[in-house]
Amino acid sequence: MxxxxxxxxxxxxxxxxxxxxxxxxxxxxxxxxxxxxxxxxxxxxxxxxxxxxxxxxxxxxxxxxxxxxxxxxxxxxxxxxxxxxxxxxxxxxxxxxxxxxxxxxxxxxxxxxxxxxxHFDGQPLGEVIHQAIRQDRRNRLFRKLSALAEFLAVLHNRTAGDWTVDFSHPYDYNGRLIESLVEKRGMARSEAEEFYHLRENWRARTCMWEDRRVLVHGDATPSNFKVGPGREVMVFDLERMAWADRVFDLGRLAGELKHFFLQETGDPWAAEPFIGHFLWEYCGYFPDRRDAFRSITRRIPYYLGITLLRIARNAWVDWNYRRRLLEEAKQNLRAIP
CATH class of the missing domain: 3.30.200 (Phosphorylase Kinase; domain 1)
Known part of the structure; x- marks a missing residue:
């Protein structure tokens, strides 16, 4: 910053x-x-x-x-x-x-x-990610993602309600992202229809509706977290906090990790060890870690995919990189459980 x-x-x-x-x-x-x-x-x-x-x-x-x-x-x-x-x-x-x-x-x-x-004087999480990519400080990023996973697990589990997720909100949000890409970034209407078809397929999956709602950060991007010594995590910019699926936060951060590594390395798989580590660490705060991991990873592709759409609509993204983001978004949104 x-x-x-x-x-x-x-x-x-x-x-x-x-x-x-x-x-x-x-x-x-x-x-x-x-x-x-x-x-x-x-x-x-x-x-x-x-x-x-x-x-x-x-x-x-x-x-x-x-x-x-x-x-x-x-x-x-x-x-x-x-x-x-x-x-x-x-x-x-x-x-x-x-x-x-x-x-x-x-x-x-x-x-x-x-x-x-x-005001917090910690190091922005985005810098930690860049250091992992450019200076090979991978172990430090693994440690900081473990700490962030703990914070999000505590936030979500402590606020879990008795009512189930209303998938209509992220469903509608997906539609707004698609229309923004058509109207502002020149995405073809035929490609938009492909994204709409994928969205409908996700809407029909019961797993998108059955978890309990929790309070989510709402904008869990690296720019909204700083880290300090050890496992210290600093959290801010909570104006979008809302009741939603816990995977909204997890998919947002996973999508950002994918974007950081894709933009820097050109390799769409480079972020996978960090995404998998982050999700596995998060699931460690549930009674049955493996069951939680199975449940969360069924829904991750949708929320990761719409995060890539969100990034692609930014004006600073050039045409070639926007195409990469859209193709990666499709790959994730096609991974319907």
């Missing part, structure tokens, strides 16, 4: 007072801060890092500015949703031991719906 230095926060900015008098005391700062340096994250124009001039603390501010259109189905700003999600996970006691979930320090609807959370 790269930061761009923007200067000092003006003292007459209302956010300055909010950080001084509402946020700083929660971080154990009993003197009044003298001011703040401001940095912008390169991945989003509405996310900033605020650093107290004396180095006492750093926090992240996420905004939802006036006039910004909310995504279909949303009834409140995503920053408010994330504040509530983070508060709930902290109340569940998930922020303990080696698990660190970013702390919700404040939500202020009067300051462009800003959400303020604490």
């Amino acid at each position: 790269h930061l761009h230095y923007l200067g000092h926060l003006p003292p007459d900015d209302p956010l300055d007072g909010y950080l001084r008098f509402d946020i700083a005391p929660q971080l154990g700062v009993h003197r009044t801060p003298s001011g703040f340096r401001v940095f912008q994250f390169d991945f989003c124009r509405d996310v900033y890092l605020y650093e107290e001039l004396g180095g006492a603390f750093r926090v992240v501010g996420k905004f939802f500015p006036p006039g910004r259109r909310m995504a279909p189905g949303l009834v409140r700003p995503p920053t408010e949703t994330e504040f509530q999600n983070l508060t709930y996970l902290h109340r569940l006691g998930l922020n303990n031991g080696s698990f660190r979930i970013t702390r919700p320090l404040g939500y202020n609807p009067w300051l462009h719906c800003v959400l303020v959370v604490d």
